[in-house]
Amino acid sequence: MNLSQMRHLLAIHETGSYSRAAEQLHLTQPALSRSIQSLEDELGLPLIDRVGKRNEFTAFGEAIVERAKRIVFETEEIRRTAQLLKGGLSGGIRVGMGAGPSALFMAPLLNRLAHEHPAIHVEISQGGADLLLKQLHDKALDVLILDTRVANPIETLQVEQLPDAPAAFLCRAGHPLLALARVRIDDLSRYRVASSPLSAEIGRLLLERYGPKAHPEKLVTMRSDALQALLDTVSQSDIVYLGIRALAAQALADGKLQELPITPALNSAARYGLYTLTGRTQPPALDIIRLMVLEEAKRIFN
Structure with a gap:
């Protein structure tokens, strides 16, 4: 044998x-x-x-x-x-990111690695949760950053939770809905809503909070993983954005976008996590990636 x-x-x-x-x-x-x-x-x-x-x-x-x-x-x-x-910290690490984590963490992560750890070889892949999880199980990736409500926990995976990322309804400055003291779902449903693909849990939350008109299939008429492109479109039209507030931090600070006073309040957040394979020997660089992502998450969401 x-x-x-x-x-x-x-x-x-x-x-x-x-x-x-x-x-x-x-x-x-x-x-x-x-x-x-x-x-x-x-x-x-x-x-x-x-x-x-x-x-x-x-x-x-x-x-x-x-x-x-x-x-x-x-x-x-x-x-x-x-x-x-043998490779030590000069070895490589392969990171997979979903749409939200990619928009939030990729640029600061690459920037910090370039300045603080130039010897580390890093490869970052973007994609949907199913594809990235398959690549992790096939050992084509070392670590994933995904929405934990999209990727179901199983015994072969270890998940380290990141701080919650608050969500919001956002629109351009001067949008007609901003003239209302309180925006209800009936008001919102008169406009197109853009978002990344939503998890089943978020869909249930919208239904519970706002009723049948908030069903994602009815409410969301524009879906894309290209979140920055969605936000650019929202800033130049009457389309409303539903998603992670931190992605629009600069546009909000500049006054290009504003948060809608939706009633009742959304009170929802994306829950991202770091995924690794249970029992797998991890590259030394993973500790550096983990620390950087945790630091960036605290900086962005707090």
Whole structure:
């Protein structure tokens, strides 16, 4: 029994096919079949039943797969630990960010790394939560910064909560709604509302607080992850922005945008978190990234 056989077994389990697994492993199909047969002979029990053209793992095979996953993972982590210790802080780190975190943290993070830790090699990827979580699980990324209400917690993930990021309804200076002492949902529904894609939890909050007219499918008519482009559009039109207030801090300070006095008050916030894989050896630079993000979050949201 060896590590290669464990990898071969996992490839068949993942792909469901000897031919696809052989292609993935850059082996011939007969060579892969011999490897599995040798493993079955050594263990004395079948791992895979060949039912027509289908391959079904036996109960014993499924149990071995779970153990093989841990063996392969720990082996990779031993190699990774050695590489990280050799590289020290001069090694690299790969960070994934959702739309909100990217708009909030990317520029200050890159600026501080360039000035305070120029030896660190950093790669930052942007994308949706599902894609970034897959890349984290595939070990293509080291850490994610995501809205914790979009990314459901599971046992393979460690999540470190960041300070809450208050949300608000914002509009351009001189918007007709600003003439009202109190803005109700009936008033707001006469205008287009722009936002990034909203989580199911935010959708429920809007419904509970403002009623059926606040259903995201009715209320929000413009959605984009390009948050700065949305804010630029809001500052030049009668569209209302629903999202993180801190993203518009400069425009609010300059008087280009103003917060709507919505009634009842929104009292909502995005909850961002730092996601890493449970049990994975982390690059030394992660502690620096974590500290910087926490410091920036406190500065931005407090």
